Amino acid sequence: MDQQDKELRNDLIMWDRRRKLAVVQVVFHVVYWYMQRKYHLKKYVDHPINYLEREKVRIELMTKLKCIKYCRNITRMGPQAFQDLCHILERDGGQKPTKRATVEEQVAKCLYILSHSVKNRNVSFFFRRSGETDCIGALDGTHVRVKVSSKDVPRYRGKKGYPTQNVLVACSFDLKFTYVLPGWKGTASDSRIIKNALTREDKLKIPNGKFYLVDAGYMLRSSLIPPYRGVRYHLKEYSNHPPENARELFNHRHASLRNAIERAFGVLKKRFPIIASTIEPTYSVNTQSNIVIACCILHNFLMGVDPDENITAEVDKELENQCQTQQMTRAPRDTDKDAKQAKLIRNVIAATMWSDYVANQE
Known part of the structure; x- marks a missing residue:
């Protein structure tokens, strides 16, 4: 196989990876958009959380998701796979933390809804922040x-x-x-x-x-x-x-x-x-x-x-x-x-x- 064929093959592999990532990202955004539209999550936009609070939420969530059994129950994947997915979406997919949620929390919510077929109000019980409760x-x-x-x-x-x-x-x-x-x-x-x-x-x-x-x-x-x-x-x-x-x-x-x-x-x-x-x-x-x-x-x-x-x-x-x-x-x-x-x-x-x-x- 000459150099040109190798480059073509690498380009095809890279294109396939980007295509799969794009599909994941589209699914994620569609689910999150649907949550915002149907359950009026926009009402929270005017109440941003500061960096320290966001870090506290991230640490609490990631601490729980380090447990293999808990992580698989919530996201249908192990802790390492979940962290890798968050990293890929943030690095290559342009996913960013919002005023109300870290990347990890957004991804975990999306995966939980996709994996358990539940509505956002049911998810909020264990994804709620300090001071917020149903x-x-x-x-x-x-x-x-x-x-x-x-x-x-x-x-x-x-x-x-x-x-x-x-x-x-x-x-x-x-x-x-x-x-x-x-x-x-x-x-x-x-x-x-x-x-x-x-x-x-x-x-x-x-x-x-x-x-x-x-x-x-x-x-x-x-x-x-x-x-x-x-x-x-x-x-x-x-x-x-x-x-x-x-x-x-x-x-x-x-x-x-x-x-x-x-x-x-x-x-x-x-x-x-x-x-x-x-x-x-x-x-x-x-x-x-x-x-x-x-x-x-x-x-x-x-x-x-x-x-x-x-x-x-x-x-x-x-x-x-x-x-x-x-x-x-x-x-x-x-x-x-x-x-x-x-x-x-x-x-x-x-x-x-x-x-x-x-x-x-x-």
């Missing part, structure tokens, strides 16, 4: 005693044995209330109240792609994620028996986070015993409802300027000593598109948690 808090109901006429007592007498109003409350993880809906009769079910809260004029607003943690009595929605039913849940159940599968791990962490609403209730009622008393109040239901809202507003103010760690510690100790049993109220079965999407979201989160948990045990 889970924005916890939501539950609490009963507050009320004074009603004798004929209305049966409609207000719920599980407490005396007339109460069922108050729906949502809180963030800093124990501040983000939504309060008082006034429902004590016999009203949680599912009925939450449906009203999501549709009324002054409704509970949950940003697209975000969700609250709720107990097993609530319906499964993309914005309301309960634990898996029939699986160990409360923290004490895991004290001497660690999780054995993805669903148990999900429930364990779900309980740890959803505990925020119980803590918020506890602090609120210790600060303002008027809504914790089991003695029949002297106020009407409407007045008592307004009192609940006023106490929640004051609670939020005080949590910002005077949180009183002694009260919080006292509540935490009481919750730790409580012998809790999971509420197994039968939640309505939803079979619509949103419920199916919510099931997928929960399963993806659980599987990702378990993969990370197993990888870190090795």
